[in-house]
Amino acid sequence: MTFEVGSGLSIGVILATVIVVAAMLIWVERRLLSFWQERLGPNRVGPFGLLQVVADMIKIFTKEDWVPPFADKFSFVLAPAIIMTVILLSFSVIPFAPGVGVVDSNIGVLFVLAMASLGAYSVMLAGLSSDNKYALLGSLRAAAQMISYEVFMGISILGVVALSGTFNLREIVLAQEENGWYIIPQFIGFVIFLIAGVAESHRLPFDIPEAEQEICAGYHTEYSGMKFGMFFVGEYLGLVLISSLITVLFFGGWLGPSFLPGIFWFSLKSFAFIAFFILLRAAIPRPRYDQLMTYGWLFLLPVSLLNLLITGVIILSTF
Amino acid sequence: MLTLIKDTLTSQVVTLWRVFSHLWVKADTVEYPDEMPYMFPRWRGRIILSRDPDGEERCVACNLCAVACPVDCIALQKTEDEEGRWYPEFFRINFSRCIMCGFCEEACPTNAIQLTPDFEMAEYERQDMVWEKEDLLIDGTGKYHDYNFYRVAGKKIGGKDKGEARNEAVPVNVRSLMP
Amino acid sequence: MILLFYIAGAVAVIATVAVILQTNIVHALIYLILSLLAVAVCFYVLGAPFAAVLEAIVYAGAIMVLFLFVIMMLNMGQQSLDQERSWMGPKVWVVPSLLASVLLAQLLTVLSQYDQELALTTVDVMQVSALLFGPYVLAVELASILLLAGLVSAYHLAKK
Ligand code: SF4
Ligand code: SF4
Numbered sequence: 001m002t003f004e005v006g007s008g009l010s011i012g013v014i015l016a017t018v019i020v021v022a023a024m025l026i027w028v029e030r031r032l033l034s035f036w037q038e039r040l041g042p043n044r045v046g047p048f049g050l051l052q053v054v055a056d057m058i059k060i061f062t063k064e065d066w067v068p069p070f071a072d073k074f075s076f077v078l079a080p081a082i083i084m085t086v087i088l089l090s091f092s093v094i095p096f097a098p099g100v101g102v103v104d105s106n107i108g109v110l111f112v113l114a115m116a117s118l119g120a121y122s123v124m125l126a127g128l129s130s131d132n133k134y135a136l137l138g139s140l141r142a143a144a145q146m147i148s149y150e151v152f153m154g155i156s157i158l159g160v161v162a163l164s165g166t167f168n169l170r171e172i173v174l175a176q177e178e179n180g181w182y183i184i185p186q187f188i189g190f191v192i193f194l195i196a197g198v199a200e201s202h203r204l205p206f207d208i209p210e211a212e213q214e215i216c217a218g219y220h221t222e223y224s225g226m227k228f229g230m231f232f233v234g235e236y237l238g239l240v241l242i243s244s245l246i247t248v249l250f251f252g253g254w255l256g257p258s259f260l261p262g263i264f265w266f267s268l269k270s271f272a273f274i275a276f277f278i279l280l281r282a283a284i285p286r287p288r289y290d291q292l293m294t295y296g297w298l299f300l301l302p303v304s305l306l307n308l309l310i311t312g313v314i315i316l317s318t319f
Numbered sequence: 320m321l322t323l324i325k326d327t328l329t330s331q332v333v334t335l336w337r338v339f340s341h342l343w344v345k346a347d348t349v350e351y352p353d354e355m356p357y358m359f360p361r362w363r364g365r366i367i368l369s370r371d372p373d374g375e376e377r378c379v380a381c382n383l384c385a386v387a388c389p390v391d392c393i394a395l396q397k398t399e400d401e402e403g404r405w406y407p408e409f410f411r412i413n414f415s416r417c418i419m420c421g422f423c424e425e426a427c428p429t430n431a432i433q434l435t436p437d438f439e440m441a442e443y444e445r446q447d448m449v450w451e452k453e454d455l456l457i458d459g460t461g462k463y464h465d466y467n468f469y470r471v472a473g474k475k476i477g478g479k480d481k482g483e484a485r486n487e488a489v490p491v492n493v494r495s496l497m498p
Numbered sequence: 499m500i501l502l503f504y505i506a507g508a509v510a511v512i513a514t515v516a517v518i519l520q521t522n523i524v525h526a527l528i529y530l531i532l533s534l535l536a537v538a539v540c541f542y543v544l545g546a547p548f549a550a551v552l553e554a555i556v557y558a559g560a561i562m563v564l565f566l567f568v569i570m571m572l573n574m575g576q577q578s579l580d581q582e583r584s585w586m587g588p589k590v591w592v593v594p595s596l597l598a599s600v601l602l603a604q605l606l607t608v609l610s611q612y613d614q615e616l617a618l619t620t621v622d623v624m625q626v627s628a629l630l631f632g633p634y635v636l637a638v639e640l641a642s643i644l645l646l647a648g649l650v651s652a653y654h655l656a657k658k
Contacts (some may be wrong), residue, residue: 008465010622027532034346035341035342035346036338036339036341036342037341037350038341038344038346038347039346040346040348040616072522072525073523074522074525074528075524075528078528106550106622106623107547107623110548110552110555111551112550113551113555114551114554114555114558115557116559117555117558117559117560117563118554118558120559120563120568121531121563124563124566124567124570125524125528125566126523126572128566128570129524129568130536130644135568139570140567140570140571143563143566143567143570144567146563147560147563147564150559150560167623211375213453218489222652229522279335279338279339280335282338283334283335283337283338283339284331284334284335299320299323313533
């Protein structure tokens with residue numbers, strides 16, 4: 001078996017790497033947060049606390065996995081499976097490096113958007129099937145937030161798509177080799193994508209669907225054991241996905257000085273964004289739900305449309 | 320819209336930078352089991368029963384501490400010696416209920432019961448958290464070295480009532496209003 | 499590839515039947531989403547990736563989310579379940595089955611006269627857009643005006 005795009009070996013390696021990285025983020029996030037808050041964080045289990053992840057996993061696997069008797073069992077079990085499946089499927093179109101990837105789809109960008117919109121079901125079904133007030137409130141918020149921010153996310157990518165003339169993520173990276181990274185012409189698109197990405201993966205500061213100070217844990221209030229673990233790891237998978245998408249769309253993917261392999265540059269850039277998201281969590285307080293919505297529809301939507309319009313004008317005038 | 324952008328730059332970005340710059344600040348954490356934190360002498364931790372400077376038990380089994388305790392975790396029973404001096408027959412503190420509030424120390428007229436800076440009291444068995452008089456009683460005076468209740472209050476012994484000895488003041492009449 | 503098409507088609511048909519037979523409305527919606535996704539796979543196999551992804555984004559991803567959103571607001575309990583079950587009586591089935599069989603007969607006759615091979619040419623995004631903004635530009639503009647009107651009126655209603 002060879003290691004090329006779409007071979008069984010590369011699919012397996014990518015799947016395993018992505019899941020392991022997402023699980024390690026549990027430790028990375030707690031460590032980084034603690035440095036920014038002048039603490040030490042988990043440093044007891046193994047060197048630097050690295051084995052904390054293993055300990056957490058043992059705990060999650062051996063905890064009682066309880067389905068409340070009043071819950072709708074079918075949807076309750078389905079919900080955490082959806083989020084994992086959908087996010088892992090999204091990784092299939094990401095070009096990690098030359099020759100590393102699962103598929104080179106002609107509709108890569110759209111595929112990611114489609115999977116992101118399907119991800120909303122996970123949250124909604126979880127809240128609806130739990131038959132719990134807090135869960136229902138959480139999933140109501142999640143539904144509105146995810147549908148709205150999907151729109152801005154889609155529009156903000158369109159500038160990049162228009163510049164490169166393709167929906168294929170690998171070709172977008174190759175186009176950046178010639179034209180320079182798209183962060184420069186598409187800075188506004190980048191900022192909007194960043195904000196929408198945070199909202200889409202409901203990370204702090206936009207973790208309104210699971211704001212524990214207001215609504216317990218939101219949509220996963222009733223979840224425990226492995227099912228909760230899937231939501232938990234799913235959130236980190238989403239973080240990795242958004243970071244790698246930003247890297248691919250705006251920061252030239254694997255491009256970089258050639259003394260190191262492409263996969264190194266890709267990982268470095270993605271990790272920088274993961275760290276940035278964790279910094280956001282450490283620094284910015286959570287807005288109110290209506291503030292988030294107003295900000296989205298009255299600020300992000302016009303700005304992203306303007307960005308698209310101006311990009312179109314520039315492309316057409318330089319033809 | 321322009322003000323929104325300006326606010327974002329001046330507030331959110333500055334916040335991000337301020338928080339990020341904490342990366343170079345040394346952590347405040349004390350790594351406890353490896354490094355013992357400094358415990359203040361008046362920290363309210365494990366409770367002891369002390370002795371007076373003459374080596375006698377201070378506790379007079381007055382039950383004031385048991386009454387003061389908000390969680391009712393002190394149990395004791397009075398007994399007397401042949402001179403009629405009270406002392407506890409048993410004295411039991413259930414540390415799994417004690418909230419280390421220090422009310423018992425406040426209530427004690429003889430400074431017998433005292434809280435100490437020791438807080439490492441975890442046990443595997445719940446029953447091991449119940450401490451008897453043998454476990455509580457120490458051989459020293461605790462925090463108050465010179466205090467001896469009977470030197471202040473006087474003491475009735477065979478053939479002598481309170482205030483009748485040489486160099487001894489008559490007891491204050493607590494029911495009189497005179498100074 | 500064509501086997502994939504038939505599998506996806508079968509999934510779509512079974513899921514749609516399940517939508518009708520389900521009494522629990524949330525389960526019915528999940529089956530409907532499954533059916534839409536299966537149709538998207540059909541589109542993809544037939545060489546229309548753009549239509550496939552739009553089916554997933556717009557129908558499965560946005561419209562069905564709104565359906566679910568509305569269901570969350572209505573308090574569907576045991577009562578509605580019983581109501582649904584009572585509506586499932588045999589008498590209700592007569593007329594819809596008759597109409598459906600007429601449609602099926604029509605479909606079968608049309609299909610029996612159609613003996614061309616399935617032409618599996620991929621139509622990519624560029625071609626679709628060229629068509630949309632070429633011959634069909636009027637329809638696109640009309641649709642966008644309609645949507646704009648909807649947006650403006652929604653904004654107006656929300657303002658009140
Ligand atoms: S410290 Fe408070 S709770 Fe503990 S024994 Fe004394 S009075 Fe009771
Ligand atoms: S410890 Fe103090 S308050 Fe408690 S019974 Fe003894 S003398 Fe009284």
